[in-house]
Amino acid sequence: MKRFILAAAVALTFPAYAQNAATVNGQPIPQSEIDTMVKAMSSRGMEDTPENRKMILDQLITGEVLSQEAVKQGLDKDEQTRLLIENSRKEILINSLIAKWMEDHNPSEADINKAYDELVADSKNTKEYNIRHILVGDEKEAQALLKRIKDKKIDFAEAAKENSIDYGSGKEGGDLGWAEADNFVPEFAEAVVAAKPNEIVAEPVKSQFGWHIIEVLGERNVEPPSKDEATPGLKQMIQQKQLQEYVEGLRESATVVESTDDAQKAEEPKKQ
Numbered sequence: 001m002k003r004f005i006l007a008a009a010v011a012l013t014f015p016a017y018a019q020n021a022a023t024v025n026g027q028p029i030p031q032s033e034i035d036t037m038v039k040a041m042s043s044r045g046m047e048d049t050p051e052n053r054k055m056i057l058d059q060l061i062t063g064e065v066l067s068q069e070a071v072k073q074g075l076d077k078d079e080q081t082r083l084l085i086e087n088s089r090k091e092i093l094i095n096s097l098i099a100k101w102m103e104d105h106n107p108s109e110a111d112i113n114k115a116y117d118e119l120v121a122d123s124k125n126t127k128e129y130n131i132r133h134i135l136v137g138d139e140k141e142a143q144a145l146l147k148r149i150k151d152k153k154i155d156f157a158e159a160a161k162e163n164s165i166d167y168g169s170g171k172e173g174g175d176l177g178w179a180e181a182d183n184f185v186p187e188f189a190e191a192v193v194a195a196k197p198n199e200i201v202a203e204p205v206k207s208q209f210g211w212h213i214i215e216v217l218g219e220r221n222v223e224p225p226s227k228d229e230a231t232p233g234l235k236q237m238i239q240q241k242q243l244q245e246y247v248e249g250l251r252e253s254a255t256v257v258e259s260t261d262d263a264q265k266a267e268e269p270k271k272q
Contacts, residue, residue: 021057024064033060101246107238115234116227123224129181129192130217132174134159135166135210142204142211149200149213156200156215165210174215180222185209192216 020028037056038048046052075081107115134156136142145163148154157173164170181189191205195216204211224230 022061024061025068027064027068029057029060029064098243101243102239105239105242107235107242111238112227112231112234115238116230119230119234120224123222126180126222127219128178128222129219130178131176131192132156132160132215132217133166133169133176133188134164134174134213135170136163136213137165137210139204139206139211142213146200146204146213159213178220188212188214 019031021031021034022029034053034056037060038046038053041052041056042048070076076085134142134145136145141163145154145159149156149159157175160170160172160174164174166174169176181192183189184192185207187205187207191201191212191214195201195214197216197218199216201214201216204213206212
């Protein structure tokens with residue numbers, strides 16, 4: 001009876017001995033390592049099944065075999081390899097720090113409300129435009145095509161389908177839908193803002209892509225999303241801003257000494 005109690009006590013005191021999924025040349029692969037990988041891969045859509053766990057274990061065993069062989073060959077002492085290992089270690093630590101910080105710093109309801117109010121206010125001063133265009137590669141071609149459209153010898157949509165080298169919008173009659181002017185290259189955006197609704201811009205507009213014939217079909221104030229629709233994006237924006245402030249604060253509190261090229265050269269041993 002005492003022997004049974006002692007055995008049970010040992011099992012309870014040292015559960016780690018029963019937690020290894022495998023050993024490779026005496027080196028254990030903990031079950032917790034598989035659990036961690038399953039959890040990480042579940043976020044990418046992989047199911048937690050015995051088959052997938054076996055696949056992960058096989059990968060870990062192969063990795064351990066190769067890692068041991070690399071150490072056996074002394075590759076862990078190679079300077080470049082050591083730098084790569086250290087960089088990987090730092091990257092893992094950084095990712096863990098950021099993940100923990102974001103988990104501990106969910107934006108408050110007050111922060112979200114403030115950001116949403118700012119979004120609504122900005123929307124009142126922002127316009128979006130219903131635009132269609134025809135893109136061609138040559139100014140003379142653009143001028144000639146524009147004249148034909150204005151003279152009503154060809155319909156704008158048909159001209160776009162037949163001539164536009166922006167094939168995506170061309171097959172839709174040049175339609176770009178509703179968008180803010182800032183979504184386009186500066187020359188295009190400037191022409192759109194200056195145009196009146198239901199007006200074809202007087203002259204072709206040159207950009208890095210070619211020559212644009214532009215028609216503004218309408219304009220309207222941007223309709224802000226509902227708070228529920230905006231909240232996920234606002235949370236991410238607030239967190240990113242606060243994270244940037246956190247990182248900048250850490251940098252400001254750190255003692256950083258940058259070496260100059262002259263100082264580095266002075267430290268280099270002189271050739272005999």
